[in-house]
Amino acid sequence: MAYMTKMTRRKIELLEQIEKSTPMSIYQLAQITGRNYRRVFDHVRDLSDAGLVNIRRETRNGRQLSIVEHPCHQRLRHLDEMFIFRQEINATL
Amino acid sequence: MLLSEAACRLLEVLDPEGVLIGGLCGAIYGVERYTRDVDIAISLDPKTIISRLHDKGIEAMVRYSNEPDDLSWVVHGHIEGIEFQVLPASETGISSGSFQIRAGLRVADIKSFITSKCIAAGQQDMHDVAALSLLNPDLLSFAKEKASQHGCLTKLESWLDDRRLQQRYSATPDSL
Numbered sequence: 001m002a003y004m005t006k007m008t009r010r011k012i013e014l015l016e017q018i019e020k021s022t023p024m025s026i027y028q029l030a031q032i033t034g035r036n037y038r039r040v041f042d043h044v045r046d047l048s049d050a051g052l053v054n055i056r057r058e059t060r061n062g063r064q065l066s067i068v069e070h071p072c073h074q075r076l077r078h079l080d081e082m083f084i085f086r087q088e089i090n091a092t093l
Numbered sequence: 094m095l096l097s098e099a100a101c102r103l104l105e106v107l108d109p110e111g112v113l114i115g116g117l118c119g120a121i122y123g124v125e126r127y128t129r130d131v132d133i134a135i136s137l138d139p140k141t142i143i144s145r146l147h148d149k150g151i152e153a154m155v156r157y158s159n160e161p162d163d164l165s166w167v168v169h170g171h172i173e174g175i176e177f178q179v180l181p182a183s184e185t186g187i188s189s190g191s192f193q194i195r196a197g198l199r200v201a202d203i204k205s206f207i208t209s210k211c212i213a214a215g216q217q218d219m220h221d222v223a224a225l226s227l228l229n230p231d232l233l234s235f236a237k238e239k240a241s242q243h244g245c246l247t248k249l250e251s252w253l254d255d256r257r258l259q260q261r262y263s264a265t266p267d268s269l
Contacts, residue, residue: 022197072196075120080095082127 007050010035011043018053019070026066044068094173097196100131103177104199106149107142111135112192113200114185114209115178121195122203123262124224126217131177134187134201134209139166142179146170153179185209203229207236214245223252227262 116128
């Protein structure tokens with residue numbers, strides 16, 4: 001784990017919220033937690049620097065979004081990708 | 094449809110009694126291995142489950158068994174080509190009240206999940222229990238106790254000794 005300035009109670013709460021929810025944008029995360037967007041953005045960046053979450057760029061309805069993922073979201077996505085890959089292989093046989 | 098989407102849809106239909114177990118639940122807790130289906134444990138009778146699934150247009154049928162080592166019933170089905178099973182919670186070591194919300198899904202809590210894997214006791218199940226024990230060393234004694242209760246401790250210890258598994262899941266492979 002990389003160095004993180006300070007693991008505050010607010011960051012822990014944010015991390016728990018990210019883990020519980022489906023992957024969402026920083027804007028949605030700020031809305032769901034009822035917190036200031038800029039503060040949530042800074043905390044997410046700190047959590048990402050510490051390797052506790054991943055920020056993935058995604059385009060939705062032509063807009064670039066920063067989607068926040070917990071490692072459990074990444075593992076589920078990996079499983080879905082393996083499943084699709086296996087289906088594609090089966091389809092060619 | 095993706096596996097995770099199928100799990101989400103099924104948990105919606107079987108809310109609030111259904112709890113995710115199996116490979117997807119393992120993935121949420123950190124075990125990375127391929128799975129091709131969705132497993133759900135539930136404390137409802139099979140007729141109610143079938144009725145709820147059919148109401149939502151999901152194909153499913155129940156298979157009963159009287160064999161001593163089998164589950165008394167299992168609901169099998171397909172949702173947009175993805176296979177799923179719904180299993181009796183009480184017989185799989187899962188309590189509907191012991192769950193966590195992770196990634197938007199209602200998943201069995203980690204101790205219930207380990208118990209269910211020890212009851213199933215197949216090689217893949219023991220692989221998952223060993224991986225979870227390496228990822229969470231505080232659960233090792235619990236996992237060994239459950240494996241011993243269900244007669245699969247030797248299988249578990251064999252997986253715990255597996256060098257590749259240690260390298261993949263444990264930060265300190267020599268600490269065991």
